Amino acid sequence: MATIYEVSKLAGVSLATVSRVMNNNANVSDATRKKVTAAMSELGYRPNSIAQSLASNCSNSVGLLVSELQGPFYGPMMSGIENIFRNQGKHVIIAAGHSDEEREQQGIEFLISRNCDGLILHVEAVSDDYLIKLSKGRVPFVLINRFIPELSDRCIILNNIKGGYLAAKHVLEQGHKNIAYISGPLWKKDAQDRLAGHKQALAEFNLSFNEQLLYQGDFMETSGFEGLKTIYQQGLSFSAVICANDEMATGAIASARELGLALPEQLSVMGYDNVFFTRHIYPPLSTINYPINEMGQMAANWILKHVYQKQTEPLQTMFEPSLVARQSIRHCPQ
Amino acid sequence: MATIYEVSKLAGVSLATVSRVMNNNANVSDATRKKVTAAMSELGYRPNSIAQSLASNCSNSVGLLVSELQGPFYGPMMSGIENIFRNQGKHVIIAAGHSDEEREQQGIEFLISRNCDGLILHVEAVSDDYLIKLSKGRVPFVLINRFIPELSDRCIILNNIKGGYLAAKHVLEQGHKNIAYISGPLWKKDAQDRLAGHKQALAEFNLSFNEQLLYQGDFMETSGFEGLKTIYQQGLSFSAVICANDEMATGAIASARELGLALPEQLSVMGYDNVFFTRHIYPPLSTINYPINEMGQMAANWILKHVYQKQTEPLQTMFEPSLVARQSIRHCPQ
DNA sequence: GTTATAAATGTAAGCGCTTACATTTTATGT
DNA sequence: ACATAAAATGTAAGCGCTTACATTTATAAC
Structure with a gap:
């Protein structure tokens, strides 16, 4: 591999000049610039980025x-x-x-x-x-x-409070009153915020949040599956479930199917993130876009x-x- | 940031010795090794990997x-x-x-x-x-x-010929005789191989490959969508479609739904790759695992x-x- | 206690660049 | 033509390490 030294020799200039044309910052005359670039391409020169980094501390x-x-x-x-x-x-x-x-x-x-x-x-x-x-x-x-x-x-x-709010509002606007919620791990701020937004929308519709319809998941598919099953088996009725992300929504959908619930007729499901596969699952998942x-x-x-x-x-x-x-x-x- | 030089001074040894304990290759006595590591941790020394790379050419x-x-x-x-x-x-x-x-x-x-x-x-x-x-x-x-x-x-x-073969064989074993095929771009070797394996299985079942049921896609979802539509509109009957990857299968499924075909009753669909979302789409997609x-x-x-x-x-x-x-x-x- | 040998450590050159500073060349104004 | 400033180029000292080689110190055999 050719080095800057060989380039400088071939071009008949100093190291510094070669370096200058490489970084094309300082003043270099057109004539020498041409000589140098010619020498570079003749030698197939490629700067060694490691050496550059060491010398420039970047x-x-x-x-x-x-x-x-x-x-x-x-x-x-x-x-x-x-x-x-x-x-x-x-x-x-x-x-x-x-x-x-x-x-x-x-x-x-x-x-x-x-x-x-x-x-x-x-x-x-x-x-x-x-x-x-x-x-x-x-x-x-x-x-x-x-x-x-x-x-x-x-x-x-991301404004997760607003996201949680938008999700709940959409579901509420379809007339749902009993809404289950599968949250993320509540020590995580985003999980908290999404839930807070959810509650805010509920309040706006004069509905109170039912703690029994809450399941704390871990943002993974399996917990969506477990979550829906757990809530369902409590025997409380609900017509929709909002999940704090799409993966859990996917799990909840699988669970619903296993419980014999027709989707979306008997249970509405909402996700969060708008991950690319949400439009491929069935039914195509309503969700919140995360840019x-x-x-x-x-x-x-x-x-x-x-x-x-x-x-x-x-x-x-x-x-x-x-x-x-x-x-x-x-x-x-x- | 502390350098090797400061470490050597603090430990009262030479640069080379410090370097040796870092790369713990050469012979260093336990006593000096201890002195050096002590100095390192006292200074919170971290080797500069850029300098290491330049010097060691790695x-x-x-x-x-x-x-x-x-x-x-x-x-x-x-x-x-x-x-x-x-x-x-x-x-x-x-x-x-x-x-x-x-x-x-x-x-x-x-x-x-x-x-x-x-x-x-x-x-x-x-x-x-x-x-x-x-x-x-x-x-x-x-x-x-x-x-x-x-x-x-x-x-x-991956042995794509075998993969193509396996996919076709599975479909053929379910009794399908008229099978559409949506391939990848046929200038790509893997697309060719998958198709070759497909034909091989067909031959084994004494069926000939119908060129009219072939559509050349580009491995992307949209081409699966277009592909199925195009083949369908030719008016030939077929009971299954094999796609050269899962993305195109997803597109084909969307297309089938738009054409009013019930899945999997009226049309069987096969994918390839076993990408993680294949089990979430509906119906859960049969496919070929790509490790x-x-x-x-x-x-x-x-x-x-x-x-x-x-x-x-x-x-x-x-x-x-x-x-x-x-x-x-x-x-x-x- | 010698000497030969091995182990431990030190010295210094160099990896391929950048860049402050020094020097030379060119342009400008009078 | 000369002084002066500006532009172009060169010189050389690093950047923080590795490593061949030289030197010193410890170990062993007699």
Whole structure:
């Protein structure tokens, strides 16, 4: 592999000049610039990005920590992020945290030890304190889907209260009065918020929230399955179930089918996230859109601006959910 | 950030010694090793991986090029790969090629310019010649889901002929005689192979392949939709449709519903890949399992062995598909 | 106690770049 | 033509490590 040294010799200039044309910043005359680029292409020269990083103290890489590399939620997020960075010649190093405190911390440290210039974190298990401490450190980061008051300017979040509200309102408008709710783990802020929005809509319709129709799930399909079964077996009647995400809604649908309930005639089901497969399941799932792709891009823009001092579109931290009405919600039969 | 130099000063040893305990290879006495590690933790020292890479000419990173970061197919693949490398302290740099020749080449060059020690490529658009030339280059790579005879030892592939055969056989065993087929783009080897296996099964059942029941799609949902509609409107009767992947099967299902066909009573549908959402769609889709996660891990092992000289489980290049029978295939009504 | 040998440690060059600063060349005004 | 400023180029010192080689220290055999 040719080095800058060989290029400089061939072009008959100094190292510094070659470096200058590479970074085309300083003043270089057209004549020498041409000589140098000619030499470069003759040698098939490619700059060694490792050496560049060491010398410039900038690795041009940003670390991305997600909970899972697979699954319908993270794909669009990573995609939005990679897209933006690729165009800027930055690269993204990916690690998975698996919603586990230790593995998330390891992931973050791994990314830092890799000299990432900045970090985009979608972390769930790590504590607020840890992140606040981290924010005092050398490497800047932005958080997706997590709100910490002390770090509010670097938290890119969805208005989950509104999302919960929209979901409930839609169901209520179809005349449902007895609505089961399968929440996420209530130690998670987003699960809390979605439920809060839900209750808010209920209140607006002068309905009280029935704790017996609440099941606390874990955002995974199986808990949706268990949740619906558990609530059903209590014997209380309900005509709709709202789930705090699409995966659990999928589980609830499977469960309903097993219980012999006709969908959506006997039971309306509502999801949350608008993950891509929601339109393929049956009945096509009504849900709340989570603009995760855009939020990923916004996180990337945050890094571009704060780490690389690039001009970007105006930064936005709070995103709004919206209703996606499909066929899993029917008018209340009675 | 503390450097090796400060550690050496604090521990009262030379740079080389510190480096030795970091890489714990050479002979270092227990006493000095202890002094050094103590100094390290006192300073909160973290090695600068960029400097390590430059000095050792090894970046400990492997490049991964996939067509898309999102979608049900690549997720499990990336996941399998990240998993293995993370445990070995290697990191993965991800780029997307979007099945486009230029972008795939750009992606590969991007990864190479990032000094990846090795590459895992899932490329579709780039030519065999390009890859053969690339294989003469400095950086080793392994191919997933592509077979090039000259590079056969580094091609990790699925036996698609067998997969196509298995799918058709299953449908044929249910008594179907008139079977539509929605293929992938037939310039792609995997699309060809799946179709070849399909024909092979047909022949075994003494049935001839009806070209009029073939539609060439592009592996995307929309083409499944179009495909079924097109075939249907020709007026030929058929009781089953086999699609060369699950996405197209999903499209075909949507199309069938629009045409007023009851599923699976009036039309049996078969997919391919066993992507995770196949069990959520309705009717639950019978399909062919593609062990993409395992194949990703195998690719990672290939790199571990050939690039980093690690011991790994024995390498395997050809993987076998298997039938996943669910409810989208019924006995032929007549 | 020698000497030969092995183990432990140190020295210093270099990986391929960037960049502050110094120097040379060119342009500008009078 | 000359002084002065601006533009172009060169020089050399790092960036934080690894590693070949040199040197010192410990170990063993006699």
